[in-house]
Amino acid sequence: MSEQFAARVRADFPVFERQIGGRSIAFFDGPGGSQVPRQVGDAMRDYLLMHNANTHGFFATSEETDAVITRARENMAAFLNAPSPREVVFGANMTTLTFHLSRSLGREWGPGDEVIVSQLDHQANVAPWRRMAEDRGMTVHVVPFSAETYTLDLDALERALSPRTRLVAIGAASNAIGTVNDVARAARLARQAGALSFVDAVHYAPHRLPDVQAIGSDFLACSAYKFFGPHMGILWGRAEHLERLTPYKVPPASNASPERWETGTLNHEGMAGTAAAVEWIASLDSHGPGNNLRASLERAFRAIHAHETELFAALYAGLTGIPGVRVHGSPADGMRTPTAGFVIDGVSPDEAARRLGAEGVFVWNGDFYATTVCDVLGLSDCGGLIRAGIAPYTTADDVERLVTGVRALARG
Template structure:
């Protein structure tokens, strides 16, 4: 397998050439939304210029739209390793989650139970908590605050014959923790419960195989893995066919379109198709022997995982050298496989907003706050004081950017960042 070609990768993303205050912009904001390749912009523009029409019409542009929908479903099916008829598109992950939760709610009885976790984005919590209005019991599994991992003992104890669904995140968008979704699905299925997976944060960092996970539903958002704003839902076909969605009559009743309310974001599908085309091409570059799309996508995510682990190691080592800095989550270098390159932190004497503002002035883009991961922020006791500063890397980030970020943090938190600058000049962090 060939290593990632960072020069080629970065050449595909025009946004990375921006300058702020005379300095090259560094995008450490990936968990909040990634940049897109130029091919995505071109595909959206081309659709709007040449094929812009509603679906199922008896004329050329509508027929092109029908073909686009089919092609986008096929591409996502390869991305997730599922059938094309198991792919549903929507406005975003949150909307799709509420769509499914309301349909599942129609099948539940008072006293039935749903399990959520304190580690999750609240899009995968609030949608299920809303069902408490009809007598559904919502159980929240706690975390171990020392490393922000799930409390497996509590999860196991919470599962029982009344459990109807487990809503779980593949990875935490606040602190990077990766959950063992396949193991959770196995435990849930043993008591007859279904599993709903939020893979929004995980999607840009690792291969998703819904067959191997054996989850019942999985959602992700294209704008988190280098695409446009478009929500994606996988559902096992038997569930999509059996459950009854709320919909406008006389909308189609076939799977999967029965789940897609209103006119869809066709230009977004064109952009998504181009996103997966970019990732496929990158997969062919890292392993030319991978001829089909699914194989190429698996190859590229493996290469991305390896490269991001190198970035994580360098960033983690550097962060641990900064006085007064606390990292929330997994910090052991031998456990990098258990986390994404997303780090939530605080520095004594600074609010997260102050840190993000100063970094932004240096053209380094990070996020601050709770990131809708209210459970983990509250569990860590940080909700009232501004949450966390979040640094999130993806495969288009470079080691030089990591070094510049670390130097900036030293300069901001020390009277003069001379010591770190000297270390950088004598021994490059790698």
């Protein structure tokens, strides 16, 4: 069943027509950005060639652009289970949106106030809050994670909360080692302390369908290019916050949310592609297209999760069975995404990625902007990690090629 699922997915991805050394490419680079299905490229091309215009004009292409933006908000609201499409903000990327939000939030805070970040997070969910705290004279507390269990210490988070805590920033999943965090608990603890919560779901969203209502956070951000879309960032915020806060914008720009948060002219073709990416995921629903996009997405993600879990178990077993290879992260059946961060004795991550890439097996190397993860694991001075992620288009043959390549590298 898993191979049938992968074959159905791969049929939509033109990139699998490419070959290296007479073989198709085994893409394990998804944690850095997934491949893109034909439907997404077609939607972006169609918008640019047939509907391109600025917004709110009294002519056809402008009205069609407004419709594209509306569809993108509606589709992302379904993807996130947001109460309203008016809570969906688009931007260049998650990092830019987070800096943007941090500046607006910081206007209300000052010396003596506190913000909490974690050691397990990508710098996009750390640096914006640190810079804001420096500007406003605030204190930053850091929640540690364990190098033995690879989990975040949420008890330490609870102890760090105080009446002066203004924000808790936490990742839903580690982009380096795959750990999935209990962000609902973190959001609940923040709320009980009178603080806001911000969730980075960039690495989480390609593998588990986000649900902002179940999580209970105040803000959540993700990136379309991680779930088969174009390079765009998406920020969800509770309507009460988006309306109350004062974003940095030019005076003539709309004062209505979410437009007041979207500085300048948007990437309309990217929004068309994002809407198409959500619809493409929903097309994986075995029940066929229906009227309820969220329900189709939930069924599609169950199929994605089953496929990725099966292949990751094989990848994890293969890698951990090779002498000289250490996989950092929870067991294959633990609370994690299908992303393996590992090292090979005597082989630097950049050399491993280079040699595997020459064989058509694409993996990432480095710290992936999760710098404190590599610091805690003692890997910062030796090149960080090799990272391989399972995606819906991954096959058992891809996994075997990666394991075989790593085994050869470990043998020297």
